[in-house]
Amino acid sequence: MVSRTTDDYEMLALAGCEVLCEPAFWAGFDRSSAAGFYDYFRQLTEYEPKRAAKYGIKHYCWLCINPKEADDPVFAREVMALIPEFLDCPTVLGIGEIGLNKNTRNELAIFEEHVQLAVDRDLPILIHTPHLEDKLKGTRLTLDLLASFSNLDRNKVIIDHVEEHTIAPVLDAGYWAGMTLYPQSKCSLSRAVDMIEVYGPDRLWMNSACDWGVSDPLAVPRCLQEMKRRHHSAADIQRIAYQHPKQFLSQSARFQP
Numbered sequence: 694m695v696s697r698t699t700d701d702y703e704m705l706a707l708a709g710c711e712v713l714c715e716p717a718f719w720a721g722f723d724r725s726s727a728a729g730f731y732d733y734f735r736q737l738t739e740y741e742p743k744r745a746a747k748y749g750i751k752h753y754c755w756l757c758i759n760p761k762e763a764d765d766p767v768f769a770r771e772v773m774a775l776i777p778e779f780l781d782c783p784t785v786l787g788i789g790e791i792g793l794n795k796n797t798r799n800e801l802a803i804f805e806e807h808v809q810l811a812v813d814r815d816l817p818i819l820i821h822t823p824h825l826e827d828k829l830k831g832t833r834l835t836l837d838l839l840a841s842f843s844n845l846d847r848n849k850v851i852i853d854h855v856e857e858h859t860i861a862p863v864l865d866a867g868y869w870a871g872m873t874l875y876p877q878s879k880c881s882l883s884r885a886v887d888m889i890e891v892y893g894p895d896r897l898w899m900n901s902a903c904d905w906g907v908s909d910p911l912a913v914p915r916c917l918q919e920m921k922r923r924h925h926s927a928a929d930i931q932r933i934a935y936q937h938p939k940q941f942l943s944q945s946a947r948f949q950p
Protein backbone atom coordinates (compact mmCIF):
# COMPACT_ATOMS: atom_id res chain seq x y z
CA MET A 694 0.00 0.00 0.00
CA VAL A 695 2.96 2.34 0.45
CA SER A 696 3.06 2.60 -3.35
CA ARG A 697 -0.71 2.99 -3.88
CA THR A 698 -3.03 5.95 -3.81
CA THR A 699 -5.92 6.65 -1.46
CA ASP A 700 -8.23 5.76 -4.36
CA ASP A 701 -7.04 2.19 -3.97
CA TYR A 702 -8.00 2.20 -0.29
CA GLU A 703 -11.43 3.48 -1.24
CA MET A 704 -11.88 0.78 -3.89
CA LEU A 705 -10.76 -1.91 -1.42
CA ALA A 706 -13.28 -0.64 1.13
CA LEU A 707 -16.04 -0.63 -1.50
CA ALA A 708 -15.13 -4.23 -2.41
CA GLY A 709 -15.71 -5.26 1.20
CA CYS A 710 -12.12 -5.37 2.41
CA GLU A 711 -11.95 -4.75 6.15
CA VAL A 712 -8.46 -5.98 6.99
CA LEU A 713 -5.25 -6.16 5.01
CA CYS A 714 -1.65 -7.07 5.65
CA GLU A 715 1.31 -5.62 3.84
CA PRO A 716 4.74 -7.25 3.70
CA ALA A 717 7.96 -5.28 3.90
CA PHE A 718 9.16 -5.53 0.30
CA TRP A 719 11.19 -3.97 -2.48
CA ALA A 720 9.46 -0.63 -2.97
CA GLY A 721 10.53 -0.17 -6.61
CA PHE A 722 13.99 1.25 -5.81
CA ASP A 723 17.04 0.28 -3.74
CA ARG A 724 17.28 2.22 -0.51
CA SER A 725 20.66 3.86 -0.06
CA SER A 726 21.03 3.45 3.69
CA ALA A 727 19.72 1.60 6.72
CA ALA A 728 18.10 4.90 7.69
CA GLY A 729 15.95 4.56 4.57
CA PHE A 730 14.60 1.33 6.04
CA TYR A 731 14.08 2.93 9.43
CA ASP A 732 11.75 5.45 7.79
CA TYR A 733 10.11 2.67 5.78
CA PHE A 734 9.41 0.65 8.93
CA ARG A 735 7.85 3.75 10.49
CA GLN A 736 5.75 4.20 7.37
CA LEU A 737 4.53 0.58 7.64
CA THR A 738 3.84 0.70 11.38
CA GLU A 739 2.67 4.28 11.95
CA TYR A 740 1.45 5.99 8.80
CA GLU A 741 -0.20 3.27 6.70
CA PRO A 742 -2.44 2.06 9.57
CA LYS A 743 -3.71 5.63 9.93
CA ARG A 744 -4.23 6.06 6.18
CA ALA A 745 -6.11 2.72 5.99
CA ALA A 746 -8.24 3.57 9.03
CA LYS A 747 -9.75 6.51 7.18
CA TYR A 748 -11.42 3.92 4.93
CA GLY A 749 -12.44 1.62 7.78
CA ILE A 750 -9.66 -0.84 6.97
CA LYS A 751 -7.36 -2.36 9.58
CA HIS A 752 -3.77 -2.40 8.35
CA TYR A 753 -1.22 -4.96 9.56
CA CYS A 754 2.33 -5.46 8.35
CA TRP A 755 5.29 -7.81 8.24
CA LEU A 756 8.88 -6.65 8.70
CA CYS A 757 12.24 -7.66 7.22
CA ILE A 758 14.77 -6.62 4.63
CA ASN A 759 13.41 -8.09 1.40
CA PRO A 760 15.62 -10.52 -0.58
CA LYS A 761 16.15 -8.12 -3.48
CA GLU A 762 18.01 -5.71 -1.20
CA ALA A 763 19.58 -8.39 1.01
CA ASP A 764 22.43 -9.51 -1.23
CA ASP A 765 24.92 -7.27 0.65
CA PRO A 766 25.08 -9.04 4.03
CA VAL A 767 26.74 -6.14 5.87
CA PHE A 768 24.00 -3.77 4.75
CA ALA A 769 21.29 -6.38 5.37
CA ARG A 770 22.46 -6.94 8.95
CA GLU A 771 22.44 -3.20 9.60
CA VAL A 772 18.80 -3.15 8.55
CA MET A 773 17.98 -6.30 10.51
CA ALA A 774 19.37 -4.69 13.65
CA LEU A 775 16.55 -2.11 13.37
CA ILE A 776 13.77 -4.69 13.28
CA PRO A 777 13.50 -5.73 16.97
CA GLU A 778 12.40 -2.28 18.17
CA PHE A 779 9.50 -2.38 15.69
CA LEU A 780 8.39 -5.91 16.61
CA ASP A 781 6.52 -4.55 19.63
CA CYS A 782 4.28 -2.37 17.45
CA PRO A 783 0.65 -3.53 17.81
CA THR A 784 0.13 -4.07 14.06
CA VAL A 785 3.27 -6.10 13.27
CA LEU A 786 2.28 -9.72 12.58
CA GLY A 787 5.61 -11.38 11.87
CA ILE A 788 8.67 -11.58 9.64
CA GLY A 789 8.28 -11.18 5.87
CA GLU A 790 8.50 -11.16 2.97
CA ILE A 791 11.82 -12.92 3.34
CA GLY A 792 13.34 -15.54 1.06
CA LEU A 793 15.29 -15.56 -2.17
CA ASN A 794 15.43 -13.36 -5.24
CA LYS A 795 18.35 -14.60 -7.36
CA ASN A 796 19.11 -17.62 -5.16
CA THR A 797 22.53 -16.34 -4.05
CA ARG A 798 24.57 -17.49 -1.06
CA ASN A 799 24.24 -14.07 0.56
CA GLU A 800 20.47 -14.08 0.17
CA LEU A 801 20.36 -17.55 1.74
CA ALA A 802 22.43 -16.42 4.74
CA ILE A 803 20.18 -13.43 5.42
CA PHE A 804 17.06 -15.55 4.83
CA GLU A 805 18.30 -18.02 7.45
CA GLU A 806 18.96 -15.22 9.96
CA HIS A 807 15.42 -13.89 9.48
CA VAL A 808 13.95 -17.36 10.05
CA GLN A 809 16.01 -17.65 13.23
CA LEU A 810 14.68 -14.27 14.40
CA ALA A 811 11.10 -15.43 13.81
CA VAL A 812 11.67 -18.78 15.52
CA ASP A 813 13.29 -17.10 18.53
CA ARG A 814 10.24 -14.86 18.94
CA ASP A 815 7.66 -17.43 17.86
CA LEU A 816 6.39 -15.21 15.01
CA PRO A 817 4.64 -16.23 11.79
CA ILE A 818 6.74 -16.08 8.61
CA LEU A 819 5.81 -14.86 5.12
CA ILE A 820 8.15 -16.10 2.39
CA HIS A 821 8.65 -14.67 -1.09
CA THR A 822 9.67 -17.12 -3.81
CA PRO A 823 11.59 -15.88 -6.85
CA HIS A 824 9.78 -15.25 -10.10
CA LEU A 825 10.06 -16.88 -13.52
CA GLU A 826 13.17 -18.95 -14.23
CA ASP A 827 14.44 -18.73 -10.62
CA LYS A 828 11.23 -19.95 -8.98
CA LEU A 829 11.61 -23.73 -9.02
CA LYS A 830 15.20 -23.74 -7.80
CA GLY A 831 14.42 -20.99 -5.30
CA THR A 832 11.47 -22.94 -3.91
CA ARG A 833 13.61 -26.06 -3.50
CA LEU A 834 16.34 -24.07 -1.74
CA THR A 835 13.67 -22.49 0.47
CA LEU A 836 12.22 -25.86 1.47
CA ASP A 837 15.72 -27.22 2.18
CA LEU A 838 16.60 -24.24 4.35
CA LEU A 839 13.35 -24.41 6.32
CA ALA A 840 13.80 -28.17 6.83
CA SER A 841 17.10 -27.45 8.61
CA PHE A 842 15.13 -25.77 11.44
CA SER A 843 14.01 -28.67 13.63
CA ASN A 844 11.91 -26.41 15.89
CA LEU A 845 10.03 -24.56 13.14
CA ASP A 846 6.22 -24.76 13.31
CA ARG A 847 5.35 -25.25 9.64
CA ASN A 848 1.78 -24.19 10.24
CA LYS A 849 3.09 -20.70 10.99
CA VAL A 850 4.85 -20.37 7.63
CA ILE A 851 3.28 -19.26 4.36
CA ILE A 852 5.27 -19.67 1.15
CA ASP A 853 4.00 -17.09 -1.31
CA HIS A 854 3.82 -16.67 -5.10
CA VAL A 855 3.41 -20.41 -5.71
CA GLU A 856 2.62 -21.51 -9.24
CA GLU A 857 1.60 -24.81 -10.84
CA HIS A 858 5.13 -26.25 -10.63
CA THR A 859 5.81 -25.26 -7.00
CA ILE A 860 2.50 -25.55 -5.15
CA ALA A 861 2.60 -29.31 -4.52
CA PRO A 862 6.00 -29.49 -2.78
CA VAL A 863 5.02 -26.53 -0.56
CA LEU A 864 1.70 -28.06 0.53
CA ASP A 865 3.18 -31.57 0.80
CA ALA A 866 5.83 -30.28 3.22
CA GLY A 867 3.09 -28.92 5.51
CA TYR A 868 3.38 -25.19 4.83
CA TRP A 869 0.68 -22.76 3.77
CA ALA A 870 0.83 -21.71 0.12
CA GLY A 871 -0.02 -18.25 -1.21
CA MET A 872 -1.08 -17.52 -4.77
CA THR A 873 -0.23 -13.95 -5.74
CA LEU A 874 -2.55 -12.63 -8.43
CA TYR A 875 -1.29 -10.41 -11.23
CA PRO A 876 -3.33 -8.78 -13.99
CA GLN A 877 -0.87 -9.59 -16.81
CA SER A 878 2.21 -11.63 -15.95
CA LYS A 879 2.69 -14.54 -13.53
CA CYS A 880 -0.34 -16.07 -11.76
CA SER A 881 -3.60 -15.00 -13.41
CA LEU A 882 -7.07 -15.31 -11.91
CA SER A 883 -7.99 -18.37 -13.95
CA ARG A 884 -4.70 -20.14 -13.16
CA ALA A 885 -5.32 -19.51 -9.44
CA VAL A 886 -8.79 -21.05 -9.66
CA ASP A 887 -7.29 -24.00 -11.59
CA MET A 888 -4.87 -24.53 -8.69
CA ILE A 889 -7.69 -24.35 -6.13
CA GLU A 890 -9.55 -27.01 -8.12
CA VAL A 891 -6.52 -29.28 -8.47
CA TYR A 892 -4.76 -28.84 -5.10
CA GLY A 893 -6.98 -26.91 -2.75
CA PRO A 894 -8.36 -25.58 -0.74
CA ASP A 895 -6.52 -26.73 2.42
CA ARG A 896 -3.74 -24.36 3.57
CA LEU A 897 -4.19 -22.29 0.43
CA TRP A 898 -4.90 -18.58 0.18
CA MET A 899 -4.56 -15.85 -2.38
CA ASN A 900 -3.40 -12.26 -2.31
CA SER A 901 -3.33 -9.31 -4.67
CA ALA A 902 -0.01 -8.24 -6.15
CA CYS A 903 -0.14 -4.62 -5.12
CA ASP A 904 2.96 -2.58 -5.68
CA TRP A 905 4.75 0.02 -7.81
CA GLY A 906 4.32 -1.92 -11.07
CA VAL A 907 1.38 -3.24 -13.04
CA SER A 908 -0.75 -4.80 -10.32
CA ASP A 909 -4.28 -4.72 -8.97
CA PRO A 910 -5.32 -4.36 -5.33
CA LEU A 911 -8.73 -5.76 -6.33
CA ALA A 912 -7.30 -8.97 -7.79
CA VAL A 913 -8.65 -11.05 -4.90
CA PRO A 914 -12.31 -9.91 -5.25
CA ARG A 915 -11.96 -10.35 -9.02
CA CYS A 916 -10.72 -13.90 -8.48
CA LEU A 917 -13.69 -14.59 -6.20
CA GLN A 918 -15.92 -13.57 -9.12
CA GLU A 919 -14.04 -16.05 -11.29
CA MET A 920 -14.69 -18.77 -8.69
CA LYS A 921 -18.38 -17.86 -8.72
CA ARG A 922 -18.45 -17.98 -12.52
CA ARG A 923 -17.01 -21.49 -12.32
CA HIS A 924 -19.75 -22.56 -9.87
CA HIS A 925 -17.72 -22.72 -6.68
CA SER A 926 -20.10 -22.59 -3.70
CA ALA A 927 -20.48 -19.50 -1.56
CA ALA A 928 -19.06 -21.50 1.36
CA ASP A 929 -15.92 -22.41 -0.63
CA ILE A 930 -15.44 -18.80 -1.72
CA GLN A 931 -15.84 -17.56 1.84
CA ARG A 932 -13.38 -20.18 3.02
CA ILE A 933 -10.56 -19.13 0.73
CA ALA A 934 -11.24 -15.39 0.88
CA TYR A 935 -11.85 -14.97 4.57
CA GLN A 936 -11.51 -18.04 6.77
CA HIS A 937 -8.08 -19.14 5.58
CA PRO A 938 -6.31 -15.79 5.95
CA LYS A 939 -8.03 -15.37 9.33
CA GLN A 940 -6.96 -18.85 10.44
CA PHE A 941 -3.35 -18.31 9.41
CA LEU A 942 -3.00 -14.73 10.67
CA SER A 943 -4.70 -15.47 13.98
CA GLN A 944 -1.56 -17.38 14.92
CA SER A 945 -0.22 -13.92 15.68
CA ALA A 946 -1.69 -12.70 18.98
CA ARG A 947 -1.70 -9.22 17.44
CA PHE A 948 -4.22 -10.11 14.77
CA GLN A 949 -7.67 -8.96 15.95
CA PRO A 950 -9.97 -8.74 12.92
Ligand SMILES: [Zn+2]
Nearest residue numbers: 790821822854
Ligand atom coordinates in the same frame (compact mmCIF):
# COMPACT_ATOMS: atom_id res chain seq x y z
ZN1 LIG B 1 7.24 -11.24 -3.10
